Amino acid sequence: MSVSRDNKKIRVLIVDDIQETRDNLKKLLYFEDDIEIIGTASNGREGVEQATALRPDIVLMDINMPGMDGIQASELISQQDPNIQVVMMSVQGEADYLRRSMLAGAREFLIKPFSSEELANSLRRVYQLALTRRVAMPAPAPLAPPPDAEYIQYIPRKPQVGKIIALYSPKGGVGVSTLAVNLALALQSETRARVAIVDANLQFGDVGVLLNLPTSRTIADVIEAKGDPDEVLMNGILVTHSSGVKILVAPPQPEMAELVTPDHLRAILELLQKMFDYIVVDTGKALNDPLLTVFDLAEQIVLVATGEMSALKDAKLFFEVTQKLEYPPAKTMLILNRHDKSNLNARDLEAIIKHPITGLVPRDDKATALALTRGIPVVLTQRGIPFSQALFSMARMLKREPIPAEASSSNAKNAAAAALPTKTAKPKKRFALFGRS
Ligand SMILES: Nc1ncnc2c1ncn2[C@@H]1O[C@H](COP(=O)(O)OP(=O)(O)OP(=O)(O)O)[C@@H](O)[C@H]1O
Ligand SMILES: [Mg+2]
Structure with a gap:
């Protein structure tokens, strides 16, 4: 009860x-x-x-x-x-x-x-x-002021660029794609914002399969179009899921991955940042130049591991890489997926990996297998189960704070500062995801 x-x-x-x-x-x-x-x-x-x-x-x-x-x-x-x-x-x-x-x-x-x-x-x-x-229902808007010269001094709000969240694991098969699609859908449900998924697992991307999207339009079409992509081209290539989330699907054949250079990825992501509030990027395990471009542009890297020693060892090595890249520590958060009673508890795992664990996503073989068969992610069909609750908590943790009202009324400088992503901001809270064990 x-x-x-x-x-x-x-x-x-x-x-x-x-x-x-x-x-x-x-x-x-x-x-x-x-x-x-x-x-x-x-x-x-x-x-x-x-x-x-x-x-x-x-x-x-x-x-x-x-x-x-x-x-x-x-x-x-x-x-x-x-x-x-x-x-x-x-x-x-x-x-x-x-x-x-x-x-x-x-x-x-x-x-x-x-x-x-x-x-x-x-x-x-x-x-x-x-x-x-x-509670969140906005109060009725005050009546517009009369068109008096005094009031024409309004402050233009600096357009906020979309927040790129990249999910990654150096070890394959730990659930990166599963978490990426569920997180994107949870973000959209929590924020009602514009959300896109980019399948940057360029060789073996499977976001299209996880979302059951029959499509012939992929990231390869953006590259073939030559020149810098624009919104019209991008809108023609993005695939719309029934939830409203838009997806940039990975190339149809593994060998086509080579066509996508770091510059292409940068141009694509920077364009998507203008079109969307959140861009969730699923990645493959190969730590190559295109992937480093994704990491550079990401405001948040979500490192996914499981409680298995091999996954933890790889995650530990990855933290050494992010140190060399001089990323601020808060840029990378560690999430443990498929967590169940057979794993050591979170505190012991943290001691092994020498890094805080931001959250745990419980193991749920039945729900994830069913989601795969149906092509409908778990958070859409079973919102109440612990797996989905963890994903919704993760979405709430990763969503942007609304711009404070006073920022728009004080002065333009403050407003612009509040609108900019804070790259070094600390995570809002730790262990807010599904309860620790
Ligand atoms: N929390 C979970 N509980 C149980 N099974 C899970 C969970 N998360 C993911 N899985 C399952 O783990 C398997 C691998 O998941 P997924 O394809 O998302 O991993 P990945 O890291 O993207 O793999 P790849 O390296 O092939 O890209 C899938 O069968 C998926 O259903
Ligand atoms: Mg994957």
Whole structure:
């Protein structure tokens, strides 16, 4: 049992056409003291009516129902009251269902059967996210001042360049690509900002596969176009995922990797920095010149390792490289992936590697394998599970602080300074990811 952040019970309406499922859902939530079922409905139309009358915090909605289905009902509920959250349930996890649910306003997608823990955790997560959204609602804008000469002295805000976050491991197969795509999606969900993924694993990139993107447009097309790339060209080559995240896919054949020079990569990344707020770069393990260009431009390098000795040894060597490159220590953060009880605890691992570990991502073979088969990353389908929670925490840690309001009103110099990325800034906090062991 856990209590929601504002100490109120989470009020849930269940909409499912099968009586037995409704009863089972009630049983699953019976022992959760912080969750209250305030009503049930047996079809979409009834669900919309009940939602309007009862104003629940969350509607737990089945997709397939006779008459008005869950997607239509969610659309209507989200339109009527955006503060009511919808968690969609289905026995099928197809990409199209997921996409349509998300477009209809659903916050989370649960695939039946699920455990009471999975269900309760995802209800709590959706509820708490909604609370922060409510709090974050901007106050109504003050009326515009009259067009008086005194007021025309407004301060132009320096355009903020996109933050490049490069994920890397000197050892292959530790989960760099998995974390990169999940992090990008979590960042987009947390910030609603413009997010791009660059697959800079130029020989063996697989971001396109992880996101199930059938495409013939890749980074090789940017190079072939000759000259410095511009936004029009880039927009024609980027592939849009159903989440809205844009992807620059790796070349189709390994030998084409050689075509991409460090200068190309620099031009591409600098252009993307103008077009996006966050650019998440997946990388391969070869420590070559193109990769060093990515690292130079990155505001944050996320070094991924696992608890295995060989991965830790390689990570340790990498820190020696970053020292030689004279990167500030805070530029590289160490994340341990696939963490489970068989690993030494974080403190002992830190002693071995002689470097702080910023966060742990738990091992979840089932969720990651399913995500691979479906081509839908875990954070999109199972937001409440520890793996996803770790990724959302990582996204919150890596997101930019909003520019303080006073910076825009004091003077132009301050405003510009606040807008610039602080390359040497310390990480906001340590161990904020999934709990240490
Ligand atoms: N937290 C996790 N728990 C369990 N399995 C995971 C986790 N993270 C990644 N994996 C699995 O580990 C395998 C390797 O992942 P991934 O391809 O992301 O690694 P990589 O470091 O990018 O590898 P490569 O060196 O081939 O680019 C995949 O099967 C993936 O599903
Ligand atoms: Mg990879």
